[in-house]
Amino acid sequence: MKGNDEPFRDDDVTTRGGDLTRSAVPVAGCGRFPVDLLELAAIARHDRDLEIDPQLEAHLVTCTLCARAVDRFDTDQGFLEEIAAVAASRPVPLESPIFDQRDVRGPSDESEGPIRGYRVGAELHRGGQGAVYHAEQLATRRACAVKMLLGGRFAGEKQRLRFEREVDVVAHLRHPGIVTLYESGLTRTGEPWFAMELVEGERFDEFVRSRRLSSRRLVELFRLVAEAVAYAHRRGVIHRDLKPGNVLVDREGVPRILDFGLARIAEPSGDGAEVGQPVDRAREQDRDRIGGATMAGEFLGTFAYAAPEQLAGDPAGIDSRCDLYALGVMLYECLCGRRPFEGARSIAELVVQKTMSDPPRPRTVDASIDGDLEVIALRLLAADPARRYDTADALVEDLSRHLDGRPILARDDSFVYVVRKNLRRHWIPASAAGALFVTIIAAGVSLFFAYQNAERERVRSVRTLASFQKALGSANPETGAGSSSMGIDDFLGLVEQQVSTELVDEPYQLAGVLRTLGLIHLGFDDAVRARSAIEEAHRVQEDGFRRGEVSAAQFAETEFALARLQFNLQEYALAEATYRRALTLREGALGNADVDTVETMRHLASALRAQQRLDEAQSMLDEAIRRSTYFPDTNAANVIRVGLLHGRATLSAARDDAGAAVAQYEQALEALLEIVPRDDWRVGRTRYNLARMQLRTGDLPRAHANAFESEQILRAKKGADATMTRESASLLATIRAMAAQAGVSIEPDTEGSSAVSGGGA
Template identity: 30%
Template sequence: MGAVYLAVREDDRFRRQVALKVIKRGMDTEEILRRFHLERQVLSALTHPNIARLLDGGAMDDGRPFFVLEYIEGQTIDAFCDANGLNVEQRLRLFQKVCSAVHYAHQNLVVHRDLKPHNILVTLEGEPKLLDFGIAKLINTQLMQVTVATGPQMRLMTPEYASPEQVRGAPVSTASDVYSLGALLYEILTGHRPYRFESRIEQEIVRVVCEVDPERPSAAVSRIEEVRTSDGATRRVTPETVARVREGDPTRLRRRLSGDLDDIVLKAMEKAPPKRYPSAQQMAEDIQRHIDGMPVDARAGRGAAYRAQKFVRRRRTLVGSAGAVFAALVLGLLATTWQWRLAEAARDRARNAAEAAGAVVDGVSNSVARLDGLVAVSTEGEAAQRPLDEAVARLDALHREVEGQEDAVRRVLQRGLVSVAMLLGDRAGGSRGPNAGDNAGALRAYRVAADMLSRTALSETELLRQTFSLYTRLGDAQHADGLQDESMASYEAAERAARRLAAGDGGAPALRRVSVAMMSVAQSLLRAGNAEGALPIVERAVSIREDLARTERTTLATRDLGVGLSTLGETLQALGRFDEAERAFVRCIEVRRTLVDAPPQNRHQRDLAVAQTRSLADLLLKEGESARALAQVEEAWPTLERLRDQDPQDARAAADLVEAAILGARALRDLQRDADARAWTDRAAAGLDDARRRWPDELQLMRQDAAVTMLRGDLERRAGANAEAAAWFRRAVGAYRAVGAHLAAMGRDLGDVERRGLGLALWKQGEADRAAAEQSDGEARRGRLASARTALNESLVVYRDLSQKGKLAPGTEALTEIPRLIALCDAALGG
């Protein structure tokens, strides 16, 4: 399609070598011109350290378009690895950087479609650079047409690395690039390509790629064959030549690739796209898990023996203590059966039998409570999955076994077994204390507990208490799993139980249960965007807590009031009632500070009081009180840093610190202190990068990624760097869409806040592209204007949808300003 020349770019400031890409004479057909312009459009949108940068563009004297790229002096990735004798781990770490570049392109809605060694050069410094987006595909709403890969179209891909859907001419997606990454990693690790074609006939290529399973990499290294390298040479490949530049010995290399790496490569190369890694980033993260000695997702079905082996290798000094915890649990469960037999022998003495049964329950509960020790030595929820499921199943079986026992014994045992199942859920991943981070395990345990409770004969009061306790926990776990309707139903069941208890006993514990249940319902409504429905419930719950704090004067009652006032502030803020929200937040801080001053001094409550200032700072920014907002952030910052540092595994603490940095940067931006705003934005970005490496699927961190990129765009735009601003806003659009994709996978829609953010990012991208067009000419100008018009049209669709749903105030500027900008773009483009 194009020729690439080494050229020299020279102007008043500097002189350097560049790569000049020009369409060859005689090849400037309409299709080739379209793909050439598409490549330039793609590269203009991508700014990543592992993607070749676009420096300039224009047209030759004869009208042929060209663009200028950074010149990369280096080797193709396969040649670099072999020339430098990289071992397997070094190759994996280099490949992870390629995954990062591909994932970044995907976040910007670009599918490369031609990933292969020849399109990845590694610099002299060892940095890979992704090249040649000539057949890339944009996957935004304006460009969803799919090119049909009929005979001639087969030349637009490299069959050795093309996915089954590509060779069939089916629609491609980011999953197609994940497949190609798998094929690329296959070759980097083994020195062989995954497939060998008898001919280059299209039908043969389709048959092999779609029907033949690739050999496992650990087996492929034993092949002897003649291969053509990416630089065109032919060489004989043997197990010895492959191993010599990797692990030194063929046996050692086979052993190194066997297991995790076999499965990682083959998972990426699954024939069916849904079976592959969901993203290039998740593939890179699975590779990191392998490097770190953790269980990998590609081997998720391997069972407890595999996970135990990984755990032992990684934590040899700790395995004894963790194993003791599980032993305590199992022994406790065995003791249950044994003690039950003793209780059965004492059936004639029902009271004593019931007491014995109670002792059994207490013993098992104590064993399960010792799972706190597991949390202390290991944060791996997966390591506990199999024992957890076995323990829950055993509890359920015991619950059924005691159904034939005398009433007093049965009641005590069954009630206790339900409590133990709840406790197992709490320790697995519940929101009520230390846990192993396994929300799915908690959800399974709570569901079994609910089934057991439905088969338990209890007094009405006992049943209502258990129902309240269990369904509050179940609602929390369902919410964390994205099951919003089920979560609301559980919270409502807990509220009904609490109200029935309060009707018979109006004491403080009963009233507190009512307020807890009401607050859970209100928070669920608030998360669903129904702040109007949440407000009266929150107000009633806060009123109950005001009375309890005044009459009980306990730490628990005061803490509950602080939580209620915080939720009230959030609800009022969502309704735009900022003055009232500010008063609620200020009162919340005052209440929490009374706990700090009370003996004994409560450090946790002090931390909560300081952290609460984030909500107040956010509110002050919305009211235009930027200086006061900045003061709140600066006051809270040292405590938020300490909270993050004292528990590096706490995702919430990490996100709180990033959020504070974002708020500080916004306040400084609004105060026109741009240099300081950049520093705080860099601070937010650094914290976010660290947090997202550990928690890539944490929704709050994904939202913060969009916020940070928006800030960078604002600051570049104010500095007059319109092209750079447009690139940042384009990234923000990708970040908001990534949030939408994540929510969709959980069965949830993009919320109103995120939709407004998406609309604003598209609007700002359009404005910046239009401004950049005024600083360009020729094809570059038209390309910028077309990009601006596309973004503005998409933004208008978002804002009109929000308006139709009553989510925008009448007369919102976007509904008039965006059409005006679209008209200006149309006029400049000539129609």
């Protein structure tokens, strides 16, 4: 099945689902068998008559990569039956048409109003873009507002199409804080109209001013606006023209945002390249409206809320963060009673002000303004969008934090501040908690951001997520800086809850986080929670892996975590099998000499050792050590290299070769002291192991010295109750008893640092 025999000759086969058609999607299995054979194996599952190579069949049992490739080739029997049924059915007896489009009535009668289906009443408001009328939808007798846009024609079909698409998106927004768009269309002359919910209320700024709202009430109200904006942003809709006049506070005191997304829809110019020329547009509108007579006031007023990048007229530079700027102006105005930039007499001046200078700090205008609110407002008003909040969700979060008396995140550059506030509220270690809260929110936020933006943001969200997982991992006492005496259970519960909500639409990412959480639980000896988290993560990712939606490297990590859990539960045979699967995946995805691959071998060797298969363990470990010579000189690589040395020593111990074990533990300790502090818990563990072997070789003074130091380190780092600490203490007692019995001096001043002086000195 190569070359000319290939049944497919066309090259335009799409890549999607193209596994069967020689596409860019790699489906080659492990490479031992040609793709055609794997495909045949997949078909054979349905056609029992087809025989497959028994060698391949046997291979499929053990090789995850090939089994997966076959799964992806699996044919869809139901689909073929559907096809067969259609092919067999009688063709539809079509007659030639008796009507054509000349038989269709025209769009409207002259006698009716400008918008068919509506009775348009009194004018409610007239602005730069058009006029708003009170109207009644005839079919439903529903009162509504109809907005007619003036001067915006949709001449071409492409423009119409775009118009409908945009309307479609906006009309799907359903939020209590957003005025619902019911329907829209074009008048006979091609001008767009919009029918929307009729809301009676007061302008946001007038409401705030006339009610003399307290700061708290103001922030609560403002948060409702921000929530509505966040909702729309998550659905990819940017307002682009937020201002107090577009936010009405209704009779129930709920702010309702008008005209969401309409600024863009109403751009008659079509494609993005021509959109967002607000300066020109403004001139045009202005001419239309008031003939330039009263240009300064209302006109500049509108542009007071526009972000600098909007005023600069660069469409590519505009994203959802322009709405955040507008919110910043609104907040500033409510707090200070004035706009951040005043006195500009032209757009050009305004642009210069907004980009070149900072607004006066609110507290210099009114010293009673809360410091958090000042920070939030200034963050929103940053000239550079990158320095604003990333998303409206982040703004909502900070407003909530302010209302709850928690530290706001806009200050995350001032880490001390966060830690200080956290210390007041939590007794869990403040450094870990501070870092974690920041990253949790950041992860959630940037994921939301990813929904509305392109690949750039997606990459960033993945990166943030990775750092989030890393932050979580750093709280793990087994591999990180945590301590099992810290009351982390509630904290982890909170993290899990928060992450589950944030990542509800990203099951595989969530599984990754669950996996990390599971390993942390494991580090805290909480096998029950570890099991539930890791097994759930495994279930989800295995499923994703079979569908080809989770990468081999990702899934390998979960397999690895599962194996560690099984090892911890002393299910050594299971752990071995799982480690082997992880190893196969990692060798395939990462290469043989990758740090993670070698780490898997080390653990696999431990599982073999635990089953007393010492020779197998030995050769696995030897191979791992051989491969580790290709490691880069990174911290992670060095940690694993030390682990390998430690593993080799432990194996010698298991073989009862105490002499070799002592030498190897000493070597491991020396290497370890090069990369971690002298009081690292792993130093304590290695000294404990070393002491045991020295006891066996009869070197009581050195055994005592190491056991003594080990006990001190472990008590400090793992707590007095930790199993490891207790074992260490008991070893120390044994050594002392034996020394007393034998009359050997083990005075502390003979402390066996000579045995391990090495790199630690």
